[in-house]
Amino acid sequence: MSSNFETAKILVGMTVGAHSRTETGANTLGRWAHPIHEVASALRPRLNRASSGLSGTLLRLVLALLPLVLLSACSDPPPADPMLPAPVVILDIDTLRADHLGCYGYRRPTSPRIDALANESFLFQWAFSQAHSTGPSQGSIFTGLYPTTHSLVYNGARLPDSVTTLAEHFSDAGFKTAAFVDGGFMDPIFGLDQGFQHYETHDWKGLDTIGPRVIDWLRRNAEENFLLLVHTYDVHADYTPPEPFRSLFTEGITPTPGFEPTVKQLEVIRKSQARDQALQLPAADLAFAEARYDGGIRFVDYWVGRILDELQALGLDRRATIILLSDHGEAFQEHGTVEHDRLYAPVTHIPLLIRPPGGTQGKVVESVVQAMDIMPTLLEGAGLQVPTNLQGRSLLPFLRGEPPREMPAFSESPYFGHRRAIAWGDHHLIGALESDHIELFNFRLDPLELEELSAENPQVVSELYDVAKRWQDSLNLRGAPETEVPSLDDEKVKSLQALGYLN
Numbered sequence: 001m002s003s004n005f006e007t008a009k010i011l012v013g014m015t016v017g018a019h020s021r022t023e024t025g026a027n028t029l030g031r032w033a034h035p036i037h038e039v040a041s042a043l044r045p046r047l048n049r050a051s052s053g054l055s056g057t058l059l060r061l062v063l064a065l066l067p068l069v070l071l072s073a074c075s076d077p078p079p080a081d082p083m084l085p086a087p088v089v090i091l092d093i094d095t096l097r098a099d100h101l102g103c104y105g106y107r108r109p110t111s112p113r114i115d116a117l118a119n120e121s122f123l124f125q126w127a128f129s130q131a132h133s134t135g136p137s138q139g140s141i142f143t144g145l146y147p148t149t150h151s152l153v154y155n156g157a158r159l160p161d162s163v164t165t166l167a168e169h170f171s172d173a174g175f176k177t178a179a180f181v182d183g184g185f186m187d188p189i190f191g192l193d194q195g196f197q198h199y200e201t202h203d204w205k206g207l208d209t210i211g212p213r214v215i216d217w218l219r220r221n222a223e224e225n226f227l228l229l230v231h232t233y234d235v236h237a238d239y240t241p242p243e244p245f246r247s248l249f250t251e252g253i254t255p256t257p258g259f260e261p262t263v264k265q266l267e268v269i270r271k272s273q274a275r276d277q278a279l280q281l282p283a284a285d286l287a288f289a290e291a292r293y294d295g296g297i298r299f300v301d302y303w304v305g306r307i308l309d310e311l312q313a314l315g316l317d318r319r320a321t322i323i324l325l326s327d328h329g330e331a332f333q334e335h336g337t338v339e340h341d342r343l344y345a346p347v348t349h350i351p352l353l354i355r356p357p358g359g360t361q362g363k364v365v366e367s368v369v370q371a372m373d374i375m376p377t378l379l380e381g382a383g384l385q386v387p388t389n390l391q392g393r394s395l396l397p398f399l400r401g402e403p404p405r406e407m408p409a410f411s412e413s414p415y416f417g418h419r420r421a422i423a424w425g426d427h428h429l430i431g432a433l434e435s436d437h438i439e440l441f442n443f444r445l446d447p448l449e450l451e452e453l454s455a456e457n458p459q460v461v462s463e464l465y466d467v468a469k470r471w472q473d474s475l476n477l478r479g480a481p482e483t484e485v486p487s488l489d490d491e492k493v494k495s496l497q498a499l500g501y502l503n
């Protein structure tokens, strides 16, 4: 599947030169604002994979011709109508890391239907979430603001009413707005329901419950202009999709007798990281957990397929914009721990597909983008006013094939000394800005971020640190509503404990 996808896709946004500098101090970072350079380095791993049978001479020839190939891609006419009018369907797959999907190069067949969707979509190769956990990250997707600015900075806090959401804009403009979510930190008590005229929450029931409700709603509203959100925790721990998906990828793996990758079990590992004796899952248990996670993705893929089939049957595939994304990924001990409490790429590198009405020939955008860019993109696409206070930027220029305006992606955590991350060009700088502990990775060449590069690249560290610091200072200057924390009843506390975040 992925090899077909590789041959079908066209690289977009490759025009040399005309890209503008970013708003956040890009004058020191001109060296990273070269799309050709970025694309060439991004292609290297794929070329390496694809060229195992090539002679060295042929490989050199391919590399020598690469600039010409890229320039010829530039001459392709832009899509005739890049706008994204409503209806809009957002498939929001909680905890889905990008690199476990076939269309992002994964080794297991986790995602045949999502890969087929990617073949008709713009695939953003390097989209980063603004936080590592559900509430803050979903808050950014649906407000176009960084967590520090929208104030839902940690799970358990509430999105203040004073913040205006994507759904509020669509609802105010006369569109129908509906959401089918999987509870937890998407529960209305946390404020992410703002603007949805219909908001159904199904505590941890997943797509087997949510999917039929969505299909029923679509059948009743196929003629409307709407914004529809579908959210699920089906790939979140405990990694227990129904059979046959649960054991789809576990064959040949023999975990410790009795081992189950439950939140409770994973929390033992995660919480031990703060102690001197950090615990690790044994290799076979880790492999088992990851295989079960992958089975969950295949289960979600099945339901994505059913929803896509319904959209097609209703003619909505020609009329609707379809977005697939995630709020964060999941770690499997790449940096010692599990679940998602860090800002490394396995957790913050998310899938992002945008399928315009009628689809497009699969196109890959290599520029760094942010999850929260979705809100201004959809507002502009629907012809609605994009508020000037949004911190995300519209991705429509990428869809139009216009020269990319390169921007950094920022992520933040309220934990570990207020950790921050910036992804720009090829590099990801992660650390608490006030501390000496700053790490640097090349996410394009090393997507798992296993090789720490700060010692060899002090200049890159210094420049990215400078941009991150100015970003942080601008957030501090801007101010934000006070963080609100709703009081929870016993039942809600119990439901959230199942997610592993509340003690």
Ligand SMILES: [Zn+2]
Residues within 6 Å of the ligand: 094, 095, 133, 134, 135, 327, 328
């Ligand atoms: Zn989440």
